[in-house]
Amino acid sequence: MVTASKSPELVNFSAADKADVLLQIERLLSSPQFRNSRRYTDLLRYVVQETIEGRADILKERTLGVEVFGRSPGFDTSGDSIVRVAAAEVRKRIAQYYQEEGRERELRIELPNGSYVPHFRRPPERQSIPAMRKEPAAQLPAAPLVLAPELPVRFRVKPWVLAVGGLAVALAAVAGIRIAAQREADGDLLASVWKSPQGAILCIGVPKLTQNQSGANDQTASQLGKPTANNTLVPFADAMTLARLQVRLHDRGKVNRVQLARNTSFEDLRSGPAILIGALDNPWTMRLTSQMRFRFLGTDELEGEIVDTRGTHGEHWLVDFHAPYSDRSQDYAIVAITHDATLDQPLVIAAGVGPDGTAAAGEFLLNPGNRAMLAKMAPAMWGGKNVEVVLATQVIQGNSGPPRILAAEFW
Numbered sequence: 001m002v003t004a005s006k007s008p009e010l011v012n013f014s015a016a017d018k019a020d021v022l023l024q025i026e027r028l029l030s031s032p033q034f035r036n037s038r039r040y041t042d043l044l045r046y047v048v049q050e051t052i053e054g055r056a057d058i059l060k061e062r063t064l065g066v067e068v069f070g071r072s073p074g075f076d077t078s079g080d081s082i083v084r085v086a087a088a089e090v091r092k093r094i095a096q097y098y099q100e101e102g103r104e105r106e107l108r109i110e111l112p113n114g115s116y117v118p119h120f121r122r123p124p125e126r127q128s129i130p131a132m133r134k135e136p137a138a139q140l141p142a143a144p145l146v147l148a149p150e151l152p153v154r155f156r157v158k159p160w161v162l163a164v165g166g167l168a169v170a171l172a173a174v175a176g177i178r179i180a181a182q183r184e185a186d187g188d189l190l191a192s193v194w195k196s197p198q199g200a201i202l203c204i205g206v207p208k209l210t211q212n213q214s215g216a217n218d219q220t221a222s223q224l225g226k227p228t229a230n231n232t233l234v235p236f237a238d239a240m241t242l243a244r245l246q247v248r249l250h251d252r253g254k255v256n257r258v259q260l261a262r263n264t265s266f267e268d269l270r271s272g273p274a275i276l277i278g279a280l281d282n283p284w285t286m287r288l289t290s291q292m293r294f295r296f297l298g299t300d301e302l303e304g305e306i307v308d309t310r311g312t313h314g315e316h317w318l319v320d321f322h323a324p325y326s327d328r329s330q331d332y333a334i335v336a337i338t339h340d341a342t343l344d345q346p347l348v349i350a351a352g353v354g355p356d357g358t359a360a361a362g363e364f365l366l367n368p369g370n371r372a373m374l375a376k377m378a379p380a381m382w383g384g385k386n387v388e389v390v391l392a393t394q395v396i397q398g399n400s401g402p403p404r405i406l407a408a409e410f411w
Contacts, residue, residue, distance in 0.1 A: 198272030205282025241362030
């Protein structure tokens with residue numbers, strides 16, 4: 001990492017740098033400037049991902065047209081300006097985001113004019129303000145007395161009535177804010193996490209590094225040769241899911257910590273609400289879903305599937321890991337929200353058979369409207385207690401599409 005005294009810019013990315021960038025890109029993309037535009041979100045996410053993974057050299061107009069906007073490899077860049085127009089709009093929206101009060105303390109993501117390679121700058125260190133000598137308070141002149149015209153008798157209101165009325169309005173406003181906040185919390189799939197007094201633990205799996213499973217790291221995997229069980233590289237989709245969840249937790253002021261699954265103990269998971277990310281590479285997900293209706297089978301090296309243990313037709317949803325990552329067109333996931341009896345803590349699971357399934361699970365989990373949708377599907381007297389959902393997502397060019405519900409269990 002290269003730093004300057006006034007405007008430190010990230011050039012070589014450490015693991016901590018990447019984590020900070022991922023957190024910031026999720027803040028930016030969840031802002032009003034980006035969250036309703038898939039086109040600009042996809043472009044900014046792609047150029048940031050490629051840059052922090054060391055592939056900034058491929059960020060040319062033609063590459064972006066093909067990879068982000070689905071143009072054919074031979075499309076005419078002079079006649080088709082979709083990339084240039086989208087990049088200009090992205091620059092404008094980034095500027096609008098950072099103009100908001102309080103953003104000056106955040107890591108800055110920029111897309112310079114004439115380039116598609118983003119720059120990242122940490123905020124300058126805040127200068128300490130020297131203590132100021134206390135001066136005696138100045139005596140302010142008395143405010144002039146303002147006389148209001150006297151109302152006719154029929155409109156005169158006694159002062160105590162005004163006081164009581166004002167107090168009632170204030171109490172109603174406070175009550176309204178509390179009710180709105182409670183409704184917002186209750187309408188969130190993470191409501192059980194917010195209600196717990198303990199801090200949350202995010203437990204993420206790490207796969208064995210193989211060429212087919214690694215997704216964006218195919219080249220890295222082939223260079224390393226043999227798969228390694230001690231890998232610390234997390235699939236990009238899983239890392240983005242982690243970043244999105246952390247942004248939501250931070251925005252809510254919820255204390256949280258992140259641990260790799262293989263370094264997480266049973267005691268760790270019992271310390272507060274647990275959020276498990278990933279399935280076949282996360283032994284805690286495999287263990288804690290083993291008694292649920294929908295379960296994972298397989299390994300992260302060969303193939304994986306979700307099976308319905310109570311279905312009448314032997315339903316199962318399979319992903320073949322022998323197929324090259326770029327050829328996969330479908331992935332599946334489980335989202336579960338329960339109060340786990342083994343842990344005696346709220347348990348949230350966002351886990352895909354493959355990385356794109358995990359991305360879809362995170363997207364489903366963080367959409368507040370999905371709780372109301374699940375409530376409509378649930379049986380009477382469910383009351384939002386426990387739910388397990390099987391999701392499917394279409395995968396196009398290594399990106400997951402919107403999650404779709406295939407099956408659900410309530411209890």
